[in-house]
Amino acid sequence: MINGGVKINSSETDVNMMCGLEIHVQLDTNSKFFCDCKTNYQEVPPNTNICPVCLNQPGAKPYPTNSQGLKKALIIALMLNCKIDQSLIYFLRKHYNYPDLPSGYQRTSLPIGFEGELNGVRIREIHVEEDPGQFKPDKGIVDFNRSGIPLVEIVTEPDIFSPEQARTFLKELIRVLKYSDGARGEGTMRADVNISLDGGKRVEIKNINSIKGAFKALKFEMVRQKNLIKRGIEIQQETRAFVESQMITVSMRSKEDVDDYRFIPDPDLPPIAIRDDEIVDAKNNMPEAPHNKVKRFVEQYGIDEESAKVLTSELELADDYEEIVKSIEPKFAALWMRDELKRVLYYNKLDYRSSNIGSDKIIQLLDLLINKEITTKAGQRIIEYMVESSKTPREIAEELNLIGIISDDEVVNAAKLAIEENPEAVDDYHQGKKTSMNFLVGQVMRHTRGKADPKETVKILNDLLNN
Secondary structure, three states: OOOOOEEOOOOOOOOEEEEEEEEEEEEOOOEOOOOOOEOOHHHOOOOOOOOOOOOOOOOOOOOOOOHHHHHHHHHHHHHOOOEEOOOOEOEEEEEOOOOOOOOOEEEEEOOOEEEEEEOOEEEEEEEEEEOOOEEEOOOOEEEOOOOOOEEEEEEEOOOEOOHHHHHHHHHHHHHHHHHHOOEOOHHHOEEEEEEEEOOOOOEEEEEEOOHHHHHHHHHHHHHHHHHHHHOOOOOOOEEEEEEOOOOEEEEEEEOOOHHHHOOEEOOOOOOEOOOHHHHHHHHHHOOOOHHHHHHHHHHHHOOOHHHHHHHOOOHHHHHHHHHHOOOOOHHHHHHHHHHHHHHHHHHOOOOOOOOOOOHHHHHHHHHHHHOOOOOHHHHHHHHHHHOOOOOOHHHHHHHOOOOOOOOHHHHHHHHHHHHHHOHHHHHHHHOOOOHHHHHHHHHHHHHOOOOOOHHHHHHHHHHHHOO
């Protein structure tokens, strides 16, 4: 990378792009930041979880800052390799007028973490703030259930140089947030994207609520700005909104500078200070960050980086892999968990945590394979049943009559029978149609009740068909 931007070469653009992100994600707390209202705003009717504090009624004062939210933000900052500011941290009032902000300002803290790093992208700062309400302009209404929910804001340096890099970074960030068990994940993510081309003025894009949205917004904005530059039109510093239904950005207003927000310390909230023992406690209780776990898995277990990334895609999956390799060869376990287990989970639209599969069952299945009690094909069938069954892999194998690997002679006889019964497939094979072999293998599997080894079956069929 070149300091100040790199050259992007693609069919769509040939410019120097610089991009920084401001990512807001809700912290997973039981109550709001400065009152006792519940945070389950999506489960209740509009304007239910509200009180005079989160509506900023006259005379209502904020409660002491939610310590649960601060602790979770601290863990996230540490997992992103941030330094922690242990001086007095004040909450500021950030002033702007919008229907979802009843006070006319948003309470936001000074940074609690700074100078972090993730995937080669520097983290400038991390701070906490309160969520505004939800304004629905199409209906002309505001729902204040969300108002006051704790947010963590993660601000990067402009170290992102392509939409693809932004997408990769956000995916990795969401993994860190899931591991931390402190944030509510991509579903509550809102990102502001700051982008400039060829050293021009910075444009901020708001209303981005997904990784896909950030990628599409950047792709569109790069093309829009490039076309303006080609026509000799100067890029204006402005704030634009991302219209997800059309995958375009539209102008909202001139871009504010920091002075426009008129930041002042909030006189109703005392400053906070992060103590040494709080940092030690957070480090002792936080999980290993996924990007660090990937590096360790590669070094410790000798698996490739892509397998390590798949195995660390969920904390529970990573933890169970480490339990499994205590008794199963690491590369063999990684192969089955990366390919077959993830295939079944993806097909059933499940994450590992909510599946019926655990480390004990995976160990039992892999033992059946290692001891040659079942074939690879049988193992693939068994793992498909494991998602929805409470039975052990052995019980499933016995129920499906998959225990035992038949002899080569039995496979040869089944192959001869498959050839005899399917002359059209044999003709197709001799005409070079590859799908005919798959069909014949399937017939052999039917005759052997899935007990034949697929690779050996292919060899036997080839020998019979070519002699």
